[in-house]
């Protein structure tokens with residue numbers, strides 16, 4: 001195989017102090033992000049969502065196949081349909097349908113810190129639901145056949161960049177994973193080789209929004225890193 005074509009790459013070189021300042025400044029902004037479960041119905045410019053998706057689309061990915069699709073749901077009817085289907089799954093998950101919960105007792109106890117339940121009004125209130133799909137196949141051309149690689153990792157990184165960009169734009173987000181979420185493929189008209197990864201709920205926080213105090217507990221650097 002002949003060597004691939006290359007293009008030059010360089011970055012503006014920051015003095016160490018500026019690099020430290022820049023890293024700390026972004027850290028401090030990202031530390032303000034919370035998973036928000038109380039949204040207002042205030043509209044958000046579509047251009048912000050477009051730019052955030054383009055930021056997400058710049059994420060590294062296996063063989064640069066970019067195995068993601070972002071289905072942006074704004075239509076009230078479709079949001080309502082997604083809410084209905086999600087809540088039906090969640091009622092089974094939490095055992096709110098009268099049956100045995102699908103979640104283990106340990107899982108339900110862990111969620112007790114967050115105070116979540118099967119009610120998901122934010123799926124209708126928030127102006128945008130970005131339903132993220134992971135493409136098991138397709139390559140850059142999305143031919144539905146070419147094998148993709150490290151799909152979950154790639155999509156996870158892209159979602160991180162998506163929520164970071166939306167946060168920078170002053171918007172609240174929730175990475176929501178109804179369980180199971182196969183219904184989203186049909187709800188968004190996506191092909192069978194795509195698997196829903198998560199819903200990123202986007203909007204402004206509601207006027208009386210709160211977050212669980214548990215969400216403020218973050219691991220300190222000493223715990224989450226080792227230097228070898």
Ligand code: IYR
Pocket residue numbers: 090093111114116117118176177178179
């Ligand atoms: N999908 C459920 C349960 C849930 C699970 C985890 I792990 C969370 O961090 C939060 C919620 C729900 O959305 O309620």
